[in-house]
Amino acid sequence: xxxxxxxxxxxxxxxxxxxxxxxxxxxxxxxxxxxxxxxxxxxxxxxxxxxxxxxxxxxxxxxxxxxxxxxxxxxxxxxxxxxxxxxxxxxxxxxxxxxxxxxxxxxxxxxxxxxxxxxxxxxxxxxxxxxxxxxxxxxxxxxxxxxxxxxxxxxxxxxxxxxxxxxxxxxxxxxxxxxxxxxxxxxxxxxxxxxxxxxxxxxxxxxxxxxxxxxxxxxxxx
Ligand SMILES: *[C@@H]1O[C@H](CO)[C@@H](O)[C@H](O)[C@H]1NC(C)=O
Ligand SMILES: *[C@@H]1O[C@H](CO)[C@@H](O)[C@H](O)[C@H]1NC(C)=O
Ligand SMILES: *[C@@H]1O[C@H](CO)[C@@H](O)[C@H](O)[C@H]1NC(C)=O
Numbered sequence: 001x002x003x004x005x006x007x008x009x010x011x012x013x014x015x016x017x018x019x020x021x022x023x024x025x026x027x028x029x030x031x032x033x034x035x036x037x038x039x040x041x042x043x044x045x046x047x048x049x050x051x052x053x054x055x056x057x058x059x060x061x062x063x064x065x066x067x068x069x070x071x072x073x074x075x076x077x078x079x080x081x082x083x084x085x086x087x088x089x090x091x092x093x094x095x096x097x098x099x100x101x102x103x104x105x106x107x108x109x110x111x112x113x114x115x116x117x118x119x120x121x122x123x124x125x126x127x128x129x130x131x132x133x134x135x136x137x138x139x140x141x142x143x144x145x146x147x148x149x150x151x152x153x154x155x156x157x158x159x160x161x162x163x164x165x166x167x168x169x170x171x172x173x174x175x176x177x178x179x180x181x182x183x184x185x186x187x188x189x190x191x192x193x194x195x196x197x198x199x200x201x202x203x204x205x206x207x208x209x210x211x212x213x214x215x216x217x218x219x220x221x222x
Contacts, residue, residue, distance in 0.1 A: 063165035064115030064158070069210055072108045072157065074184075077101040080130040081179040085123070087112055087157050108170055108186055108209035110157035117165070118158035121207060125153040132180045135172075137161060137207045159207040167208035173200040186211050 073092050075084040084095055085107055095101045111118055119137045124145050126132040135156060136142050146152070160167045171191045175181040175198070183194055184206055194200035 062117050064111050064118055064160075066210065068111055068113070068115060069109040070112050070157070071106040071212075072110045072209070074104040074107040075101045076104055080132070082130060082132045082181050083183050084133050085135060085156060085184055086154075106212055107184060108159075109212060110159050110209055112157050114158050117160055117162075119161045119207065121156045121159050123153040123156045124150040126150050126180065128178075128180075130179050132182065134182050135184060135206060159209050161207055163208045166210065168211050169205040170207050170209045172203040172206045174203050175200050 070087045072085050072087055073089075075086070075092060075095050076082075077084055077095055079100060083104075084091075084101070086092060086095075087110065092103065096103055110121065114120070121135055121137055122139070122142045124134045124136075124142065126134070127149055133153065134145060134150065136145070137159065159170065163169065168186050170184050170186055171188075173183040173185070173191060173194045175183075177199075181200075183190070183200060185191055185194075186209060191202065195202055
C-alpha cells in the first residue's frame, strides 16, 4: 500500500528550506572528492542529483583521495640484512648512503595522512644488531613488540584495513632468525619465492594498499 503525503497544502517553513540548500551544497562538496568533479553552479538545489544515493557516491565517501597517494619505497639494507619501507625521499637517500642499501623500487602506494577508511601503519625499529624494521596496523601487536624492546620509529602512512576501493593485500613475510627481517609485498610471486626459496614465514596480510599497476590499467576510478 502506498502512503501519500497529507500536508502538501501547508506552505513549507522557510528555515528548513535554507538549511536544506546548505546541506545539499555540503553534500555536493563531499562528492567532489576524487575522479568525479562536480560543478557546483551546474546544479540548482531543486534538481541536485548528487544527493541521490548511488554506489558511486558511497564509494567516494568510503575511499581516500587517490590524488593524495604517495609511493612506499622499498630498500634492502644489506649491512642490516633488513628491508626498510618509507615514503620519505630523504630517508631513502639517507639509508642508501649510510648503509650501502639497494633501492628495490615502489612496494605500494599509500596515503601520507589519515583518509576515509584508513588506519595508521606503524613502523618499529629493532634495537639489536643487526637491526630490523617491523610494520603493523595492529596497535595491540605494536605494543607487544614495544614491550620486547623494539622502538617506535614513525607512522609510515595510512592504509585500508579491508579490501575496498580497488586496494590489494600487502603480504607480510618474516625471516625468523638472529638477523630477523620482514618483507612486505603486494606480489604473490615475491611472497611465494620468499617462502619457498628464502626461508621466510608467511604472517598474513598487513593491510590493503593501492598498487602502481592499478593506475596503469585504469582500475582505480571504476
Ligand atoms: C624518516 O626517518 C626518521 C627517523 O630516522 C623518522 O622520524 C621520520 O618520520 C621518517 N620520515 C618519514 C616520512 O617516514
Ligand atoms: C592484533 O594483534 C593481537 C596480538 O598479536 C592479536 O591477538 C589480534 O588477533 C590482532 N588483531 C587483528 C585484528 O588482527
Ligand atoms: C609508540 O607510538 C604510539 C603511537 O604511535 C604511542 O601510543 C606509544 O605510546 C609509543 N610508545 C613508546 C614506548 O614510545
